[in-house]
Amino acid sequence: MPHVEPGMVVGLFGGSFNPPHGGHRLVADIALRRLALDQLWWMVTPGNPLKSHRALAPLSERLALCEDFAEDPRIRVTAFERTLGSTYTAQVLAAIRARNPKVRFIWIMGADNLKNFHRWQNWEKIARTFPIAVVDRPGATLSFLSSKMARTFDYARIDEDDAPLLGHMAAPAWTFLHGPRSMLSSTVLRRQKGIIG
Template identity: 35%
Template sequence: MKRVGLYFGTFNPIHVGHLIIANHMADYTELDEVWLIVTPQNPFKEKSSLLPDYQRLDLVRRAIEDNLKVRVSDVEFKLPKPSYTINTLAYLKEAHPSTKFSLIMGEDNLRSLHKWKNSEQILHDHTVYVYPRVLTIQEKEDLKPYRTNQLLANHPNIKKVDAPVMKLSASFIRNSIKAGHDVRYLLTEPVYKYVTEMNFYKK
């Protein structure tokens, strides 16, 4: 049975931090592939801040075009909005019955997993690969109530992965582009070229 890790995100835009995590999970764990699931609408984010869905999908395709272990998926484009992980997992399991799907998320998302729709079922049915994240002061404050959650700390379906830690966010890149800063080393060359040509995030 093929083992696939699902890495969800708006990827607005996809940057080297996303790619380092995705490649690390594909290369250093028992996963056979990592699929980048481009989210058309995250229930916790305002849609107005996003590039159009297919432009973000195109950016991800350009970013991973030469990586055989990392794929991109538009599966959530076909599902009801807003997108909920539990619905996407059910759809993928039916469409790919011979594939075992796992989740990939940062430790901040793990500690707020209780906010997700049907989170207990997700954790019961799927392995969750968790990578470390550098948190802001506010994020640390927001997550304080969940730091001693032993259910999450000791759950058999949670696997902590010692992946590289990068303090890099898509919002930082968007703000930097808008302010006229050089972000060429924060994006892959094809993504940087396309973002520049299309004048994305300058307004």
């Protein structure tokens, strides 16, 4: 895991990054700026239990691409999930918290993941343990109104103007961040290269 100091506010942005693209960088830029983060970890996953692994590039290749792509020095590209032996976000986040009890973490996700968040293992525990920032993505703006997560934790949503406070709030607490959106997606990029999946 990247080195952190007690009291830091660290964003956790997980995904397959298969491949990384401008949309990932845009989410990172928005999160760093709007959430007043000290660091943002790009957690490159070995695999996603909810997605096919057929078109998944080797982890080492995705890590190298992310390192080249992440320009801001506050971004730390990591694949420590591989050594934990789990691809389930809830288990990975529990390990992060256990090893860094005095760091303030925010789970960051694109709005396109919000609609299926309730399918993630222990999704309610994640929301009750970590503040969450949902960053707008094309075609997913209304997800924060209709998703099961948004309905379940409606009482815990804070206005995006208060987003810099999120890292200092106890969970459950979440916000939806509007901003510039990129139409790029890893799926589209793979299809353009003739890779199915």
